[in-house]
Amino acid sequence: MAGRSTVSSASPLAKGFWARAAARLGDFFPRLNVRRMAVIVRKELLVLLCNRVSRMLIIVPPLMQIVIFGWAATMEVRNVDVAVLNYDSGRWSRDILHAIEGSPTFRGVGHLQGEGQIRPAIDQQKALFVLVFDEEFSRRIDRGEPAEAQVILDGRRSNAAQIAAYYLERMVAQVAAATPRGEAMQSAAAEVPRLDIRMRCWFNPNLEFQWFFLPNLIGMLSFMLGLVVTGLSVAREREVGTFDQLLVSPAIPTEIALAKLVPGCLIGMIHGTIFLLISVFGFGVPFTGSVVLLYLAMLVFAAAAGGVGLMVSSLSATQQQAFLGAFTVGVPCILISGSVTPVMNMPLFLQHASQLNPLRHFTAITQGVFLKDITVAAAAVSLGKITCISIVTVGVAVWMFRRKA
Template sequence: MSVLPPPLDLRRMLTIVRKELLVLLSNRTSRFLIIVPPLLQIVVFGWAATMEVRNVDVAVLSRDSGLWSREILHRLEGAPTFRSVVHLEGAEAVRPVLDARKALFVLVFDEEFSRNVERAQPAEVQVILDGRRSNAAQIAASYLSQIVEDVARTTPAGLAARTAREGAANGVFRLDVRTRCWFNPNLEFQWFFLPNLIGMLSLMLGLVVTGLSVAREREVGTFDQLLVSPATPTEIALAKLVPGCLVGLAHGTIFLLITVFGFGVPFNGSVALLYAAMLVFSLAAGGVGLMVSSLSSTQQQAFLGAFTVGVPCILISGAVTPVMNMPVFLQHASQLNPLRHFTTLCQGVFLKDITLASALLNLGKIGLISVAAVSVAVWMFRRRT
C-alpha cells in the first residue's frame, strides 16, 4: 500500500522564507555582498568590457616621402580607432617597440611606394602585428585595410578602374550592394553584451544566495533545529528557493533600469515577458544552487561549488562567445543550460521584439530545465536529511 506524501503547507513555507530573508538582510556583510558587487559589475562591465578595438598605438617606419604614404598616415592619424602614431627612425627600432607593447602593429613603407602608385604598379605595405594580442591585432589590421582600400580608390589607377567599370556598365544593369545591420545598426558592443550580463549576474546570484543558505544552516548548527520543526523536508527545500528568486528579480529590475536608462540600450519587447523569463530562470538557478548546497558542508564549499558550476554555464551559453563556434558536443550540451535560452530571449526582448512563438519556445525550455533542476534539488535535499 503506497503512502501519499503530506500536502505542502504554504504557511509553514512562508515562515521559513521570512526567516531566510531576515537572516540574509539583517547581516551587514550579506547585504553588502548581494547589493554592491553586482551593481559594480554591471557598471564596470558596461564601460570596460568590449570587443571593439580603440585607443590603438601604431608605429610607422616610412622610407617613402611621397604623397600616397603621407595620405595613408594622415587618415590613420585622423581615425578615432588609433590614438597615436609613432615614427621610427630605422628597422632596428621595430622589435623594441613591439616587445615593449608600445604599438599594436608597425606599418612599413618602402622607398618606391608612392612612385609605384603613380605608375599604377603593385605597391606593397608591410604590416607587422603583435601576435600576443591576436584578436585586437586582427581587428586593427581590418581597420587599416579599409583605410588603404579607401586611399587606393583615389589613386590614378583606382580612378581609371572606376571610370572603366562605369563606362562598361553604362546602359547595362548594375548590382548595387548596400549593407545594413538589423537590430544593432552601429554594431554597438554594449547593446549585445549588457542584456547578456543580466542573465550572467542573475545566474551567479541565484547560485550563491541559494547555495549558501543550507550550508550556512549546517555550519552554524541550526539545520537540525530546522528539521525538527513542523515543516517537511520538501517544504524546507522549496522555501529555500524563494529568497534567491526574489533577490534575482530585484537585481534583474535594477540591471534593466541601468541598461536602458544608464547605457541607452533600446528595449523593444514586452516587460511582462522579460519578468516571466527572469522568474523561471531564477527558479532554475536556485534549483542548481540548492543541488550544490545539498552536497556542501560549509559555506566555503558552497561558494566554490557555485563558481564551479556557474563559470562553465556562462562560457557555453553564447553570452560571451557564439555557440556555433564551439565543438558539436558542447553545442548539444548547452541545450541543458538555462542561461543559453535566457540569453536568446533577453537579446530578443531588448533588440528586436522577439516573436511570441520564439519567446514561448525559449521560455518553455527554461521552464523544463527549472522543473528538472528543482525536482532533483528537492530529491537531493531529502536524501541528505
C-alpha cells in the same frame, strides 16, 4: 449480469492501484503549509539582509559588475597606437598617414628612425603594429606599378591586431582608389554594369556591442546570484549548527527545501529589475518587447538557478565547498550559454549539452525582448525549455535535500 460482475470484481483492484499511486505521490509531494514556509523565508531574508557582510556581498558586487562590464567589456578596437617607419618621401605615404591620424580608431602615430626601433616598439607594447614604407613606395604608384607596405603586428593581441589591420586595409584601399591608376580603373569599371552591395544590420544598425552584451549580462549575473545565495543557505545552516534545529521544527523537509529557494528567486528578480533599469536608462539599450514576458521568463529562470544552487548546497558540508561548487557549475554554464561566444561555433556535443542549460534559453529571450520585440508565441519554445529545466532541477533538489535531511 456477467458484465456487472466483471466490473464489480475489477473495481477493487482499480481502486487499490489508484490508492497506492496517490499514497506515493502524497509521500513525495505532501500537503504544504504556506505559513510555515513563509516563516522560513522570512528567517532566510533576515539572515541575508541583517548581516552587514552578506548585505554588501549581495548588493554591491552585482551593481559594480554591470557598470564595469557596460563600459569596459567591448570587442571594438579603439585608441590604437601605431608606429611608422617611413623611408618614402612621396605624397602617397603621407596621404595614408594623414588618413590614419584622422581616424577615430587610431590614437597616436609614432615615427621611428630605423629598423632597430621596431622590436622595442612591439616588445614594450608602445604600438599595436608597425607600418613600414620603403623608399620606392610613391614612385611605384606614380609609375602605375604595384606598391607594397609592410605591417608588423603584435601577435600577443592577435584579435585586436587583426581588426586594426583590417581598418588599415580599408584606409589604404580608399587612398589607392584616388591614385591615377585607381581612377582609371574606376572609370573603366563605370562603363560596364557593376554589382552594388549595401550592408544593413538588423536589430543593431550601428553594431553597438553594449546592445548585445548588457541583455546577456542580466542572465549571467542573475544566474550566479541564484547559485550563490541558494547554494550557501543549507551549507550555512550545517556549518553554524542550526540545520538539526530546523529539521525538528514543525516544517517538513519539502517545505524547508522550497522555502530555501524563495529568497534566491526574490533577490534574482530584484537584481534583474535593477539591471534592466541600468541597461535601458544608463546605457541606452533599447527595450522593444514585453515587460510581462521578460518577468515571466525571469521568474522561471530564477527558480531553475535556485534549484541548481540547492543541489550544490545539498552536497556541500561547508560554505566554502558550496561557494566553490557554485562557481564550478556556474562558469561552464555561462561559457556554453551563448552569452559570450556563439553557440554555433562550439563543438557539436557542446551545442547539444547547452540545451540543458537554462541560461542559454533565457539569453535568447532577453535578446529578443530587448532588440527584436519578440512575441510570446516566438518565445514559447525557449520559455517551455526553461520551465522543464526548472521543474527537473527543483524536483531533484528537493529529493536530494530530503535524502540528506
